[in-house]
Amino acid sequence: MTREQELAVIRRVQRGDANAFEYLVAAYEKNVYNLALRMTGSPEDAEDMAQEAFLKAYSSLDSFRGDSKFSVWLYRIVSNVCLDFLRRQKKRQSFSLSMEDDDGEETELELPDLSRLPEEELEKKLTRDAVRRGLAQLPEDARQILLLREIQGLSYEEIGETLGLEPGTVKSRIFRARKKLCAFLLADGNIPDAFSSSSSRGG
Secondary structure (H helix, E strand, O other): OOHHHHHHHHHHHHOOOHHHHHHHHHHHHHHHHHHHHHHHOOHHHHHHHHHHHHHHHHHHHHHOOOOOOHHHHHHHHHHHHHHHHHHHHOOOOOOOOEEEOOOOOEEEOOOHHHHHOOOOHHHHHHHHHHHHHHHHHOOHHHHHHHHHHHOOOOOHHHHHHHHOOOHHHHHHHHHHHHHHHHHHHHHHOOOOHHHHHHHOOOO
16 A cells, blocks of 8 residues: 555545545554554453554544654554553553564564674574563663664654654663673673674664
8 A cells, every 4th residue: 555545545434434434444553563563462451452552542533644654653652552551551561573474474573773783593583582582681671762763664853753753852862772782692691792792873
């Protein structure tokens, strides 16, 4: 669906065509679920949060003016729904670093900073579990901002729109989140010192 087609569907919903919203659900349900799963760590909770996010999106769609991408607007709702849930439940759960592509195949998430590790596959495999544990240890807001960047692939500007932050603030928060992740990996013994020093420069 092109952005023009998407906006046309949104206008139909705003004019009272409730059935047209199903097109938006079909287009984004996989990404919404994946983001909710990474934030909550539970398939059942992710299903609930995805449904809640779509309900909120539907009820709030009159406020969408098209100034930003619909996906950015929707991910903001998903993120806020999940953060509210996590704060209520006070859960600190781990989550998978794999996600499904459009063909239903699972692919492994590779954080950009991790690509600076030596190329040996064994070291990557040893690091993956430690990264999963490290992400689970991050504060909720740090985990959220890394997920939006690394899984959803949003730009600094788009993350800023999603979270209501300036792009410079987004960049500094991502830098701090990555630094905390590196510190965990160093303490866990699954990352070389050289990686810590290179990551400390940001990126």
